[in-house]
Amino acid sequence: MDRKVVKIENAAFRCKEIPLTRKELRELFKFHIPCLCCGLEMMHPDEYTKILDDHLLVGKAYDVVKVLEPYERIMHPVERQVFNMFKGMAQKYPEMDFQQLLLLKKEIHELALVKIQSNIFNKISFYRRILPKKTARALRKLIIKTNDIIFDPKPHKPFSRRIFIHKLKQIVSNIENAKIREEIITIAKRLPRSSDEVCAFVVKNARKKSEIIALNLIHPSVGTFEHLMPKCLKGQNNSLNFALECTHCNNSRHHYPISYQIEENPYMPENAQYHFDKLISLCNKKLCKKEYVENLSKTLYNLSEGIIEADINNLYK
């Protein structure tokens, strides 16, 4: 399937009245809402801003671990694994900060990462055998350049998964056979990201300052307003078009259609139901408005082409 932005009818326009103000919607983050997409509990954005403003994550790992401990429960899986690694290391090296600790681990994780990456590059290289000459040559050039980066212990510029996939897409764009094009990109997408492999997190973050590393452990969990109909497609900038999503899911969707987000997150329809159940329980306690939930369910149904069909019957019991 082509990943171009698909224009969909703005379902949210049907309901005229804005059910919740931005402030009211933001208040909902107080109630441990699970993210609409991944289902993980979100952190209140104000809490994150406070930690940031007060520079609570500067200093020795031993102290920073104490500040982060209350948030361990809501960390995303890779971040939680890294945090646990820090907890153990901070006992052993109480004088070091997060960056120094990551540097101790960098080499071993870098080896693991390069192993996974080179395996994927090999699989992509295999396609040179069946591609038109010009495309095969361009692919060879890209892989050689990329191998130079990943096998260099101190590369001039670190490897970027995003840039690699972007260049690869350009190279394969003129392959006529859509199936082969799709296959190559699907393989490339298996390249580890810092959000799904500890080794990629360690390697990427070892270049960063301690405070940033610590912030990166909680940042994916911070709650955000996701524009259901993307802003660039004239999606409204109010609660008729807002869903509550964690930073990680919001950033990973970009401006793609919800059907693409579901493809990337197959459990999204189930997670959306948890999200609705929580909102309904808040409505029953008069902490959220029925109209918001009704509009959200209709908008999601339309934009997901019926894949997300939330059961909101409990709203009327």
Ligand SMILES: [Zn+2]
């Ligand atoms: Zn999420």
